Amino acid sequence: MTTGHRRAKKLVTLAVKMLVVAVILWGMQRTVRAALDDLAEQQWSVTSLRPAWLVLSGVFYLGGLLPSALFWHRLLLLFGQSAPLSRTIRSWYVGSLGKYVPGKATVIVLRTALLRRDGVGIAISTATIFYETLTTMAVGAFVAGAILLVTMHHNWKLALFSLALMAVAGAPTIPAIFKRLARLAGIERAAPAAIDRLDHLGSRGLARAWGEIAVGWCLVGLSIWASLCAIDGESSHTVPAEIALAIAAGALSVVAGFVSFMPGGLVVRDAVMLELLAPTVGKGSALVCAVVARLVWLLSEVMISIILYFINGQPRRDIGTDR
Numbered sequence: 001m002t003t004g005h006r007r008a009k010k011l012v013t014l015a016v017k018m019l020v021v022a023v024i025l026w027g028m029q030r031t032v033r034a035a036l037d038d039l040a041e042q043q044w045s046v047t048s049l050r051p052a053w054l055v056l057s058g059v060f061y062l063g064g065l066l067p068s069a070l071f072w073h074r075l076l077l078l079f080g081q082s083a084p085l086s087r088t089i090r091s092w093y094v095g096s097l098g099k100y101v102p103g104k105a106t107v108i109v110l111r112t113a114l115l116r117r118d119g120v121g122i123a124i125s126t127a128t129i130f131y132e133t134l135t136t137m138a139v140g141a142f143v144a145g146a147i148l149l150v151t152m153h154h155n156w157k158l159a160l161f162s163l164a165l166m167a168v169a170g171a172p173t174i175p176a177i178f179k180r181l182a183r184l185a186g187i188e189r190a191a192p193a194a195i196d197r198l199d200h201l202g203s204r205g206l207a208r209a210w211g212e213i214a215v216g217w218c219l220v221g222l223s224i225w226a227s228l229c230a231i232d233g234e235s236s237h238t239v240p241a242e243i244a245l246a247i248a249a250g251a252l253s254v255v256a257g258f259v260s261f262m263p264g265g266l267v268v269r270d271a272v273m274l275e276l277l278a279p280t281v282g283k284g285s286a287l288v289c290a291v292v293a294r295l296v297w298l299l300s301e302v303m304i305s306i307i308l309y310f311i312n313g314q315p316r317r318d319i320g321t322d323r
Helices: 003-041 051-078 085-100 105-116 122-151 153-173 175-184 195-231 240-260 268-281 283-311
Strands: none
Touching (some): 051 122, 122 153, 122 195, 153 175, 153 240, 240 268
């Protein structure tokens, strides 16, 4: 390859990266603008916020995402990949910003691109992303459904809706079904020996993943609870039933937002949180909480992505056999 060709390739790569960043920023500004418009409609002032609770909300949220990132790393290892844990986590968090772009395919593009230079092939990366994401959504729907069945008998429709989402998201993660879908998608042709390694995950490994991710969903719910505390200076919101409700609201809103394919779950997340939280904390507080949580989550994801993107070491130069 000549010097001119190398320069042209670098320029094209830079242009693509800049385009991806521009699209993500466009998606995020839409989320922020919609959130600020919602707050303005409520005639609510940001000066009433309690900053310490906002920080705690962000910490809970980022901690709640970690089990899913760790599960993705275990899947990559199971599929014969050797990406470092730190760079897998980096790829997971940075790639999550892609959900603010319509269609959410940007999540896959970012995560595969960030691990490509570590030798992780596109086919395996894509397959494991789907498996981890569907597992995470299935667990979230289960957590929400279980809480709603126990604590909200009058809202049995939402409980059944949660369990239906669990079935829809969870069915493809059954190894036999996932392997068949992978073959239909042509992944087996790109990595013929890798897909069969899913059998090694076993029921114990899957149960471990469900348990860890369930803890993550509880932390996401605690993020909602902390947002409630941040907007309401009159109450500490420590009632166990209210915390359980916040966990259900956090899990079901994210899962419903995911299946809606709306960028960042816009509108859908807020509607679910409003439905679940309003009977307990009031419609106004529920809506403000949903909007504040949306902004806290976005800001937290941006901050952790910037940190992880720049503190990681250089990737390995070897390229895997999976194309």
